[in-house]
Amino acid sequence: MADYKLYCFGESGNSYKAALPLSLSGLDWEAVYVDFFNGEGRSPEYRANVNAFGEAPALIHGDEKIAQSGVIQSYITEQSGKFGGNTAAEKRQVQAWVLWDNHKLSSMAGLTRFLMNFLPEDKRPQEVIAFNKGRLAAAYATLDAALEGRDWLVGDGVTNADFSCCGYLYYPEPFGFVRSDHANINRWLSNIEALDGYKAPYDLMPGSPADRA
Secondary structure (H helix, E strand, O other), X not given: OOOEEEEEOOOOHHHHHXXXXXXXXXXXXXXXXXXXXXXXXXXXXXXXXXXXXXXXOEEEEOOEEEEOHHHHHHHHHHHXXXXXXXXXXXXXXXXXXXXXXHHHHHHHHHHHHHHHHOOOXXXXXXHHHXXXXXXXXXXXXXXXXXXXXXXXXXXXXXXXXXXXXXXXXXXXXXXXXXXXXXXXHHHHHHHHHOOOOOOOHHHHOOOOHXXXX
């Protein structure tokens, strides 16, 4: 039995932000499928035993029950000694990128992807989607500029800053991101793909839109 259990599902970019560093950390872990679209996360059992917020991802390690992808990333760093930055300044920069991503990038990307792909076509709010795409365009520009001349967002190796900001950008469904339009982001995503142990979201976690088709 694995030491670390990540409750997740393949469609969740936030779950991927936890699953990818786990996959690269060397820790003994397994993915536990959360049937999110059928309401498992909202069940009293899930809230009591896994994640009181009713969300995925959630990490269970012994008596520890950890929610929120950024906190899970920090815990993986505590346990593995990896991905947290090498100096105090780098650690602060990593935290800043994780917070920026949660507010400016992943929140908008996740919502827009949901509205564009997982709602019935006649219920997709086109004005909201257009507004969100504008916000996302600004976030992509910020990220691309930060990667100018750099292999990684912080320091000289991959960190939780990279794992957080890349979380939604590997998904194939449309949500206002065209990888080839952003040269620096494209190169950076290729750097992450080249890491030993890298897997794309639907290869790393159980559950995909095809399973529900």
